[in-house]
Amino acid sequence: MPTYRDEGVVLRTHLLGEADRIVTLLTREHGKVRAVARGVRRTSSRFGARLEPFMVADLQLAVGRSLDVVTQAVTLGAYAPVIVADYRAYTAATAMVETADRLTDEDASRQQYLLLVGALRSLARTEHDPSLTLDAYLLRALSVAGWAPSFGDCAVTGEPGPHRAFVPHLGGMVSEDAAPPGAMRIDEGTLLLLASLLTGDWATAEGAPQGVRARASGAVSAYVQWHLERGLRSLEHVDRGVS
Structure with missing residues (x-):
């Protein structure tokens, strides 16, 4: 049985039989992979804890007919214990891995893998x-x-901004002439935060007040839900830290 090595982050797991799990992985070089991890539910398993959601591992897999088989796992990023211990981080990570699962397939780009690992880290x-x-x-x-x-x-239309109408199904901010009736309106501070999050301007993002963050999160959620067609179940449970 041919084997291969790759790095992978665990997106989700399913029980299989009495001691096995099916593990869904987003890998660096092979896109999304579904594999059987045999015996990982036994207390004697050598790598059961290394194949929990949010963990990143160096893997050896054997090619199978329908599912590959994990034969070795060495931890690269032990993010799960820390994330699971913080409810806000846990709900955010759960939404991340569900998004990655929905966006990727066996031909997924390396960039999606690196992006997810960086966010979990x-x-x-x-x-x-x-x-x-x-x-x-x-x-x-x-x-x-x-x-x-x-x-x-x-x-x-490509008309230079700034604009105030946000329309997810049209691709973001649109001019007044292109905005349909009832389009979401976004204030200047929220627009600045959204642009900062997209470009990685963390100094600006972290300076945004809570109200602006809440409005930006609403716009992001609307954009994600539209483009993924079916809503993310985990997104409605995210703890945004708003009292």
């Missing part, structure tokens, strides 16, 4: 507020997938 290290990290990840993941939002020029 940031959560585990508490580098930024979990809500900001999630929104930045969602905007960038959609951009890599070909749905980059426009926060400057009109997404329909």
